[in-house]
Amino acid sequence: MIPVEFDYVKVTSIDQALAALKSGGEDAKVISGGQSLLPVLRLRMAAPSVLVDCGSIDEMIGVRDEGDSITIGAATTHHGVMSNALVQKHALLLAQATATVADPAIRHRGTTGGALAHADPAGDVPAAALALNTSFVIAGPGGRRTVAAKDFFLDYFTTAVGPDEILVSFSVPKCDWGSHYSKFSRTAQAWAIVGVAAVVNVQGGVIKEARIGLTNMAPTAVRASTVEAALVGASSPADITAAAMHAADGTRATSDLHAQADYREHLARVITARAVRAASGI
Numbered sequence: 001m002i003p004v005e006f007d008y009v010k011v012t013s014i015d016q017a018l019a020a021l022k023s024g025g026e027d028a029k030v031i032s033g034g035q036s037l038l039p040v041l042r043l044r045m046a047a048p049s050v051l052v053d054c055g056s057i058d059e060m061i062g063v064r065d066e067g068d069s070i071t072i073g074a075a076t077t078h079h080g081v082m083s084n085a086l087v088q089k090h091a092l093l094l095a096q097a098t099a100t101v102a103d104p105a106i107r108h109r110g111t112t113g114g115a116l117a118h119a120d121p122a123g124d125v126p127a128a129a130l131a132l133n134t135s136f137v138i139a140g141p142g143g144r145r146t147v148a149a150k151d152f153f154l155d156y157f158t159t160a161v162g163p164d165e166i167l168v169s170f171s172v173p174k175c176d177w178g179s180h181y182s183k184f185s186r187t188a189q190a191w192a193i194v195g196v197a198a199v200v201n202v203q204g205g206v207i208k209e210a211r212i213g214l215t216n217m218a219p220t221a222v223r224a225s226t227v228e229a230a231l232v233g234a235s236s237p238a239d240i241t242a243a244a245m246h247a248a249d250g251t252r253a254t255s256d257l258h259a260q261a262d263y264r265e266h267l268a269r270v271i272t273a274r275a276v277r278a279a280s281g282i
Contacts, residue, residue, distance in 0.1 A: 003041035010053040014139050014168060017054050021164050022141065024050030030166055031055070032075045035102070035110035036118040060113070060168060063087060068174060074113025074167045079104070081112045091172040093179035093199050097128035100181060103189045116152075117167045119159045119220060122191035126153055126221035127213030128181060131197040132172045140165035153220035177201045180278035182271050183215060186258065192216050193259045194267040196224075196247075198275040200231070207234040207280055217251040217268055226250065227272060237277060244273035 007024070011017045021028045027049035031037050040046045054060060060075035063084045070086050081087055082098040094112075101107055101115070101124050115125045116136070134149045138161055147160045154160060161167050183195030195215030201208045210231040212224040230243035248265035255261045276282075 001042050001044055004044060004047045006041075006048050007050045008053065009050060010056065012056055012058075014057060014059060014166060017052055017057065017166055018139060018141060018164070020050065020052040021166070024048075024052065026163055028052060028163075030117075032060075032114045033077060033109045033111040034114075035106050036114060036120070054166065055111075066171065069171045070174065071169050071171045072112065073169050074117070075111050076113065078107035078110050078112055078115070082107070090174040090176070091132055093128045093132055093175075093181060093197055094125070094172060096179060096181040097124045097195075097197055100124050100183060100192075100195075113167050113170065116170065117159055117161055119153055119157050120191070121156060121219055121221065122193075122216045123221075124181065124183065124192060124195055124215060127195055127197040127215040129170065129172075129213070130221050130223050131179075131199050131211040131213035132175060133211070134170050134172050136160070136170045137168045138162075138165050139168045144168070150223075156219045175199055177209075178279040178281060180275045182275040182278065184267050184271055191258075194264050194271055196268070196271045196275040198272070198279040200276060200279040202280045202282065205235055205282070207231045207240075207276075207282070210276065210280075212247075212272060212276070214247070214251065214268060214272075217248065217253050217264060219252065222251060224249075224251075224268075224272065227276075231276065234280075235282065237282060240276050240280070240282060241273045244269050244276065247272040 009020045029048035032055040060073040078098040082095045183192035197213035226246040226249040247268040253261040253264040
């Protein structure tokens with residue numbers, strides 16, 4: 001299908017972008033890589049009056065070392081994130097998750113910030129953002145504010161970013177724990193039926209702390225807090241498997257044409273065990 005008619009505004013600063021959103025009213029939409037928005041427009045599931053292109057705002061592109069954390073511009077492509085030396089050294093889980101997004105063409109065009117703001121429950125990046133305790137910088141008419149990952153993802157395709165606001169960047173505390181992102185999908189380039197993002201702190205062969213994010217087990221990415229607690233003190237594959245049996249606790253897995261809820265719950269338990277074993281080396 002062909003999208004409905006809309007105006008297009010290309011901006012080069014956050015102030016210009018906010019002004020364009022204000023002039024466009026409630027029907028204005030932000031676009032950067034466009035790999036999520038354009039299919040929605042073609043299906044006429046969205047009909048914005050104005051598209052505000054933020055893909056050329058310098059502040060929103062690239063990765064910066066901030067001492068105890070790294071800050072990633074929201075318009076940085078998936079490939080730019082996964083191949084960045086700072087990300088690979090200090091936030092490897094994020095590189096691992098972005099490396100599984102779709103195919104190389106989309107990773108070179110699509111943006112990680114766009115994927116986070118899109119908040120598809122089957123998307124790979126939100127679970128990693130949760131596990132890494134990411135924080136988000138959002139700009140709006142009232143200035144800038146910082147939102148923790150646990151408060152950022154609100155519902156299906158809904159985040160803390162308001163209609164008159166823009167996700168500028170996101171920051172990840174530096175983490176040298178072992179990490180792994182694993183997902184199960186129908187084909188290599190498909191959305192995750194279930195995915196697991198794991199970062200694990202191992203000392204002397206014993207897990208001291210773990211953070212686990214789940215993909216497509218609820219309307220948003222969620223933390224598997226029961227598993228995290230059960231993993232403390234684990235020192236063998238059997239311990240990890242036992243802890244992973246709690247992966248579906250407190251989730252809201254749905255049934256759709258790809259999988260029934262009980263199958264997703266089974267996958268969550270199996271994939272969590274695999275991801276934790278890979279991250280911990282146990």
